[in-house]
Amino acid sequence: MNSSCIPKPFTEKVKLILKNIPKGKVTSYGTIAAMAGSPRAARQVVQIIHRTDNIPWHRVINSQGKIAIKEYEGFQEQKMLLSMEGVESDSNGKIDLDKFKWKCYSLDDLI
DNA sequence: GCCATGGCTAGTA
DNA sequence: GCCATGGCTAGTA
Structure with missing residues (x-):
């Protein structure tokens, strides 16, 4: 037996947040980290x-509002998954945060 | 404990 | 530079 059966609050919070990002919205790695405390x-x-x-996983981008992954890591896949939800991005992966940023900054606002 | 990992980021130069 | 994990290791008991 190991410690993997013990709850890991930060990780669990992050997973919860990921599951709650609405379709058609994006947020950043840093925002999620902050929400998780x-x-x-x-x-x-x-x-x-x-x-x-x-x-x-595809609704998470960097704080600059850009898709953060490289071509070989799935850039096109993320771009496509987002576009299927109506999130537009240019060829550099830049997204208009005013339009598509998920306006939620606290865990309490989810529940 | 220590150390590497990692799709980052706020805040200088 | 930040910092939560997981894997590994020295070195106690």
Whole structure:
């Protein structure tokens, strides 16, 4: 037995947030980290997205409002998944945050 | 404990 | 530079 059966609050919160981002909206790694209580832990959000299957991942972009992944990492896939929900991005992956940013900054606002 | 990992980011130069 | 995980290792008991 190992510690993997113990709840991991930060990770669980991040997963909960990911599941609650509405279709057609995007948010950033940093925003999610802040909502989960650790404003400077954006890179942990990246890790969690990496290791978690069956979770919506494509609505997360960087704070500049751009798709953050490289071509070989699935840039086109993310772009397409977003466009299917009505989120437009230009060829550089730039998204209009005024239009598409999910306006939610606290866990309390989800529940 | 220590150390590497990582689709980042606020805030200088 | 930040910092939550997971994997590995020295070095106690």
